[in-house]
Amino acid sequence: MSAAEEVVAEGHQAVEAVPKRAMTLGTGTSLVVLAALLIVPMFVKNFVIFQMTMLLIYGLAVLALNILTGGSGQFSLGQSAFYAVGAYTSAVLMEHANINYALTIPISAVVCFGFGYLFGKPALRLSGVYLALATFALATAMPQLLKLNFLEHWTGGVQGLVVTKPDAPFGLPMSQDTWLYYFTLIVTIAIYMLSVNLLRSRSGRAFMAIRDNEIAASSMGVNVALYKTLAFGVSAAITGIAGSLGAIAVQFVAPDSYTITLAISLFLGMVVGGVGWLPGSFVGAAFIIFVPNMAESISKGLSGAVFGVLLFLVIYLVPHGARQIAIIGQQLVGKFKKN
Amino acid sequence: MELFTNQVLAGIATGAIYACMALAVVMIYQAIDHLNFAQGEMAMFSTFISWQLMQWGVPYWAAFVITLAFSFAAGIAIERILFKPLTKAPVLTNVAGFIALFAIINSSAGLIWDFTIKQYPTPFGSAPFLGSQLISTHQAGMIGVTILLLLGLYFFFQYTRIGLAMRAAASVPESARLVGINTSWMIALGWGMATAIGSIAGMLIAPVVFLEPNMMGGVLIYGFAAAVLGGLTSPFGAVVGGFLVGVFENLAGTYIPGVGNELKLPIALALIISVLVVKPAGLFGRHIVKRV
Numbered sequence: 001m002s003a004a005e006e007v008v009a010e011g012h013q014a015v016e017a018v019p020k021r022a023m024t025l026g027t028g029t030s031l032v033v034l035a036a037l038l039i040v041p042m043f044v045k046n047f048v049i050f051q052m053t054m055l056l057i058y059g060l061a062v063l064a065l066n067i068l069t070g071g072s073g074q075f076s077l078g079q080s081a082f083y084a085v086g087a088y089t090s091a092v093l094m095e096h097a098n099i100n101y102a103l104t105i106p107i108s109a110v111v112c113f114g115f116g117y118l119f120g121k122p123a124l125r126l127s128g129v130y131l132a133l134a135t136f137a138l139a140t141a142m143p144q145l146l147k148l149n150f151l152e153h154w155t156g157g158v159q160g161l162v163v164t165k166p167d168a169p170f171g172l173p174m175s176q177d178t179w180l181y182y183f184t185l186i187v188t189i190a191i192y193m194l195s196v197n198l199l200r201s202r203s204g205r206a207f208m209a210i211r212d213n214e215i216a217a218s219s220m221g222v223n224v225a226l227y228k229t230l231a232f233g234v235s236a237a238i239t240g241i242a243g244s245l246g247a248i249a250v251q252f253v254a255p256d257s258y259t260i261t262l263a264i265s266l267f268l269g270m271v272v273g274g275v276g277w278l279p280g281s282f283v284g285a286a287f288i289i290f291v292p293n294m295a296e297s298i299s300k301g302l303s304g305a306v307f308g309v310l311l312f313l314v315i316y317l318v319p320h321g322a323r324q325i326a327i328i329g330q331q332l333v334g335k336f337k338k339n
Numbered sequence: 340m341e342l343f344t345n346q347v348l349a350g351i352a353t354g355a356i357y358a359c360m361a362l363a364v365v366m367i368y369q370a371i372d373h374l375n376f377a378q379g380e381m382a383m384f385s386t387f388i389s390w391q392l393m394q395w396g397v398p399y400w401a402a403f404v405i406t407l408a409f410s411f412a413a414g415i416a417i418e419r420i421l422f423k424p425l426t427k428a429p430v431l432t433n434v435a436g437f438i439a440l441f442a443i444i445n446s447s448a449g450l451i452w453d454f455t456i457k458q459y460p461t462p463f464g465s466a467p468f469l470g471s472q473l474i475s476t477h478q479a480g481m482i483g484v485t486i487l488l489l490l491g492l493y494f495f496f497q498y499t500r501i502g503l504a505m506r507a508a509a510s511v512p513e514s515a516r517l518v519g520i521n522t523s524w525m526i527a528l529g530w531g532m533a534t535a536i537g538s539i540a541g542m543l544i545a546p547v548v549f550l551e552p553n554m555m556g557g558v559l560i561y562g563f564a565a566a567v568l569g570g571l572t573s574p575f576g577a578v579v580g581g582f583l584v585g586v587f588e589n590l591a592g593t594y595i596p597g598v599g600n601e602l603k604l605p606i607a608l609a610l611i612i613s614v615l616v617v618k619p620a621g622l623f624g625r626h627i628v629k630r631v
């Protein structure tokens with residue numbers, strides 16, 4: 001075909017614009033959810049508590065992707081790599097340097113921020129599918145890099161590392177799982193609030209301006225390169241924290257836990273939860289944790305097909321994810337109040 | 340020097356596989372503007388259909404033609420039934436749809452034909468080609484078919500009315516509709532053609548990688564990489580990209596110390612990304628200018 005340059009009319013952007021206020025939950029709803037998260041673990045079995053912990057952890061990872069894609073409009077299939085770096089940072093520090101688990105989390109956040117920021121630099125030149133391919137390359141490379149011989153002393157090679165699960169501090173009368181759950185909950189709430197504030201701040205507005213129109217944003221004085229790499233850094237840092245928590249919760253890190261499958265799951269979580277709607281991240285996390293199990297219990301041989309069909313159902317019913325349900329709910333409540 | 344030429348030849352031979360797949364990827368990208376993650380699985384399923392036909396005693400070329408027709412129809416059906424309702428949905432939702440389709444096809448193929456590896460026949464034979472140990476007649480045949488396919492597509496898009504209509508529908512849908520092109524059916528046609536090309540790729544690849552439900556995983560990744568390297572808007576670029584990726588991969592495996600089979604893929608991808616950083620639209624891609 002001809003090499004002539006082509007002009008594409010506006011109105012065909014990859015990530016649709018989400019109004020800033022629509023990105024969070026109202027105060028009332030947030031408090032109800034928070035109360036439920038605090039109380040439920042007191043009445044359920046340890047395994048359910050473990051699953052809830054994983055839900056918060058994956059929720060954080062999806063939230064991180066949401067900031068990157070829903071916030072700044074950059075697409076990533078490489079989140080599993082950042083997750084792996086976070087997990088390994090914590091595991092290595094805990095097992096080789098005997099550092100307290102709680103202290104490893106800020107360290108892996110800093111390490112991952114640096115990693116993400118540096119990766120964001122060359123990725124600046126790329127967008128859309130090209131960026132998807134670049135991040136995808138990172139995701140496929142990561143398990144292989146972790147297996148490299150000269151790192152084996154630290155990473156344990158293919159075998160991976162076993163992580164000790166921390167006890168509850170101050171002699172609190174709760175099981176390890178319950179303590180870890182509350183610990184994860186505290187971290188999650190802190191990060192959630194920081195993320196909401198980040199998106200409401202000047203930087204958040206810059207992210208969204210870039211998402212909606214890069215050229216317009218740069219002509220309004222937004223430093224596009226800075227904010228795009230910053231979005232990568234922040235997203236990587238949060239994913240790294242999720243990875244650290246994940247390593248502690250699962251008590252094990254191995255290269256093959258962090259393949260491209262994880263990155264694809266996180267992506268699906270974001271779509272199901274609603275791109276650009278932060279609370280949806282946790283709905284999406286629930287989807288990627290529970291629906292595969294559900295599919296497995298419906299049919300062992302066809303679990304993949306059942307999962308696919310369920311996913312299709314979800315995207316037919318709510319193409320904009322859980323956000324759409326929230327908006328419908330809000331409208332219903334509004335009508336109810338009027339009557 | 341002989342090692343070098345041999346590796347390049349071997350690279351071209353594997354590159355033919357990637358080129359085939361990349362061509363299918365570019366076809367569908369032209370029609371729908373997305374990368375279809377389920378493309379490899381669709382090709383795998385078609386290949387299984389042809390294998391089943393041959394098991395029932397249908398001769399190779401008859402099975403080939405039937406499979407081609409089936410894939411074309413199936414591609415159109417998938418678009419009409421599954422993806423037409425998602426036309427208005429956000430792009431990322433469509434991508435999730437591809438992943439769902441991937442899971443459905445992969446799992447059903449596993450259930451119908453199970454996961455054991457199967458032999459797949461080749462129409463070209465597998466003797467050494469022109470006395471070279473590195474390229475077999477099958478691989479030479481594959482390269483030949485890929486080039487024929489490319490020529491066919493070129494003539495279809497440049498010199499037929501329907502090819503022109505498809506190009507118009509893909510590049511400026513609004514204007515295309517105004518001159519009376521049914522853009523929605525052009526998309527379906529694009530799916531049909533991409534699936535048919537994918538099935539050809541599948542049937543040519545199967546004798547090399549053997550037939551099983553996961554055979555396309557690796558190939559599709561290289562196919563994507565090749566398509567992106569060549570520029571997603573250019574079928575010619577896709578084929579060149581395919582051969583380049585094959586050669587890259589082989590040379591990296593031979594000359595960079597410490598690169599086993601496992602690191603071949605990341606290194607090939609890293610090389611491609613470094614090319615993209617210099618030429619963001621791919622080697623032969625059209626540069627798209629956005630209006631503010």
